[in-house]
Amino acid sequence: MAKLTLDEMLDDVKAREAITEEAQETTEMIHNATEKLIDAAVSGKVTILSDYDADGICSAYILEHTVKAIAPDCDVDVQLNDRRGSYGLSPDLQGEDDRHYIISDMGSNQLPFAREQLGDDVIIIDHHLIEDDAIRNAFVDNTDNNKGLLNPHALHENDEMNAQYCATGLAYRVFQEMPALAQNKSIQPQITEKLENTMAVMAAIGTATDMVDVLDTHSNNREILKDGLRRIDNADEKNLDFVIGNMLARNNIPDGVTAHQLAFNVGAFLNSASRMSEIAGENGAARMYKAITGDESSAKTYRELDFLQEQNTQRKALIGELTTSDEYKAFVQEQRYGNDKDNNIAVYQLPDNVPHAFAGLVAGKLAEATDKAILCVTYEDKTQSYSGSGRNTANNETSLKAFVDSIVAREAEAFGDQQLQMTYGGHSDAIGISALNDITRLEQLVDKFQDDMKQKPLEDRTYLDMKLSDISSQETLAKVMALEPTGTGLQLPSVVVEGKENNRNQLYKRQRPDWKSVRIVDDETKEKFDIADWAYNEKSYPQFEGNRIALVAELGISDYKGIHVELTAKTDRAFSAELEKTHFQEKNHSTPEKDTSSER
Structure with a gap:
């Protein structure tokens, strides 16, 4: 990479x-x-x-x-x-x-x-x-x-x-x-x-x-x-x-x-x-x-x-309720670690009669949490149809709209009939779905043509070349601010972080198992860095020798307690797959049980 x-x-x-x-x-x-x-x-x-x-x-x-x-x-x-x-x-x-x-x-x-x-x-x-x-x-x-x-x-x-x-x-x-x-x-x-x-x-x-x-x-x-x-x-x-x-x-x-x-x-x-x-x-x-x-x-x-x-x-x-439900959490786990983990797009159904305006927010959060494109819909009794939104992830090579255009056009080729009625539009990687008659057929089409949604190969991605010890420096802050305004088209590349993990069983926020700070000790300075993960799961952090872990994190500007650069963990399925290959398959290492040597 x-x-x-x-x-x-x-x-x-x-x-x-x-x-x-x-x-x-x-x-x-x-x-x-x-x-x-x-x-x-x-x-x-x-x-x-x-x-x-x-x-x-x-x-x-x-x-x-x-x-x-x-x-x-x-x-x-x-x-x-x-x-x-x-x-x-x-x-x-x-x-x-x-x-x-x-x-x-x-x-x-x-x-x-x-x-x-x-x-x-x-x-x-x-x-x-x-x-x-x-x-x-x-x-x-x-x-x-x-x-x-x-x-x-x-x-x-x-x-x-x-x-x-x-x-x-x-x-x-x-x-x-x-x-x-x-x-x-x-x-x-x-x-x-x-x-x-x-x-x-x-x-x-x-x-x-x-x-x-x-x-x-x-x-x-x-x-x-x-x-x-x-x-x-x-x-x-x-x-x-x-x-x-x-x-x-x-x-x-x-x-x-x-x-x-x-x-x-x-x-x-x-x-x-x-x-x-x-x-x-x-x-x-x-x-x-x-x-x-x-x-x-x-x-x-x-x-x-x-x-x-x-x-x-x-x-x-209300968004907090939708994104902390058991159904939401189970979907995230299935898309990250289950049989669907290698898929690059998924369909998520909200509870019936959730305002369809919330679908875009939920789709965006799911795309971040699963590192894949999401089509998120809800059934409305008053219209007797589904509606919602779709969001893509930056790690996908295929445009979301191009993918949806393709599967809708190929329904007859796939199933010999045309049952799907879907009204949608928008932009390349963010679409609105104003009407959908059959979620089962949509799921079947997504599954049938799943391989057409391509992910960017790891070797084609760019990561930030930065030492962990440089993250908190004023020089780094000045350079990040000099890049402003950032956003679509100019996003700070993710940084790969590796080091010894401390406090694996601690640092949870508000007593929630999915909100946690991952603490890593820098190899050179021995300084401790806390990296927030808002969709935490222990499976995302397999430890290799010496309780070491590696992860992908995003840089951002925070003004909490003074303006500074902070790190937030990011789901990156291609990186995780490569990590599994290099540290566990090739080196014949296995994921240990929970670390019990955390600092107290």
């Missing part, structure tokens, strides 16, 4: 930053959509239809304020999707003749329906993959009403050549291009320092949360994140929208905030209300949007934020 140092990573990032440039064809697509948006704003009546997640909320926020900057008196109506329904435009959608419509974070694959219901001049600002060639061609054709269609994924069949913006990033690019284009139409937009800062912060929140490529050389994603994080660090009551600032503060955004903290603190908060829609019996996304755009001088605004924060706490508790 390849090794990479932090210095080499920094050099590579600088080199890629130097060649990063938004392609002219992407900029032209943004310009065309911006001009259409300006015309819509001037018309006096605009409706913005957006998705229910953080990307949908942040992009709607930016688009509404962009329209208002152009035409302060414009009647702007923002409608967020209700997560209790299906993804995309509602089949009951009806437009009004005297309004212009902007669709954000959805709608690409529904272009014919959108135009039929809302008019040929509908504006779509989206980043989801386009399934239909005719629709793709409409987005690329920059004539007449097609100028209002903005989705860079339409430009090249090889998606690696396309700008990897999320909807928020695209909305922010529209805001950035708008002043010059508005002035060309003799319009002087009303833009203040506070508005500029707030729009940049919202752009960073949406970009971080939607997990787009932070080192994409065809977009401004990296600069959007850097600029937004910088403005957060320099924010005060005068230069940032007070309600947005309050939202940041109540979600524990520290000085020197990272993209990860922004996504998993603020982004998760924005997502939480829609995830709780089914339980609360209301459109949570709409309530969240109303709260963050509320009157900063009204106590009602902050009471709403208090309520939504408490609701987010309830969401976390």
Whole structure:
């Protein structure tokens, strides 16, 4: 397996930053959509239809304020999707003749329906993959009403050549291009320092949360994140929208905030209300949007934020229940150590009538815990069908969506009939399943074509070349911070840790057998390092000579008791298989019984 140092990573990032440039064809697509948006704003009546997640909320926020900057008196109506329904435009959608419509974070694959219901001049600002060639061609054709269609994924069949913006990033690019284009139409937009800062912060929140490529050389994603994080660090009551600032503060955004903290603190908060829609019996996304755009001088605004924060706490508790159930734990054990341990994808069924909005969170946690792709679904009595989400692991070579596309297309080949009815879509490695009629047939297809989901060979993976003793140094912290923002496209490679284990039977957290710190003594310095494992199982740590163990861990930044680099254990099935081969099969060693020589 390849090794990479932090210095080499920094050099590579600088080199890629130097060649990063938004392609002219992407900029032209943004310009065309911006001009259409300006015309819509001037018309006096605009409706913005957006998705229910953080990307949908942040992009709607930016688009509404962009329209208002152009035409302060414009009647702007923002409608967020209700997560209790299906993804995309509602089949009951009806437009009004005297309004212009902007669709954000959805709608690409529904272009014919959108135009039929809302008019040929509908504006779509989206980043989801386009399934239909005719629709793709409409987005690329920059004539007449097609100028209002903005989705860079339409430009090249090889998606690696396309700008990897999320909807928020695209909305922010529209805001950035708008002043010059508005002035060309003799319009002087009303833009203040506070508005500029707030729009940049919202752009960073949406970009971080939607997990787009932070080192994409065809977009401004990296600069959007850097600029937004910088403005957060320099924010005060005068230069940032007070309600947005309050939202940041109540979600524990520290000085020197990272993209990860922004996504998993603020982004998760924005997502939480829609995830709780089914339980609360209301459109949570709409309530969240109303709260963050509320009157900063009204106590009602902050009471709403208090309520939504408490609701987010309830969401976390519910996810905790789902991921500590006996069924969940048994599934993890089977996928790690049972007959299915060598499979690279699995199907997990939640209890009936669990809100399908939770499926994506559970799928993500299972993908981490098992190191394999997960399709997670729940049966809903009211629809009499299954719905859910799928998440891939970075260690898989095959795209999750490509795999699902393939098995659905080959059902007749495999079984001689076509029983499966499955509606899904999304991105390469994260999909939403809005309807599924037969989970048994899905499981059969996954099992039948299991070998088509390929894992990256161990020799093709890159691990961080670092001594255990260097982890806690200030120099390492400085280098890791210099790599920020990190995320999809720029993740710190895992580090292989080896040393003598201490306290095998101790260091459990909150009396839970699956939450534990694994303590290793560094060979050189004899310093003890604690590595958190949130899905602990003793089988993951077979000891070889001298009570030594080896594991794969991730580096991360923590601000708990002072900012520092910390290690978290990571499930890596290929590494474990190689460890078994080199230390136990070839050397004829066996896993000992529980270590009883732990320190007391």
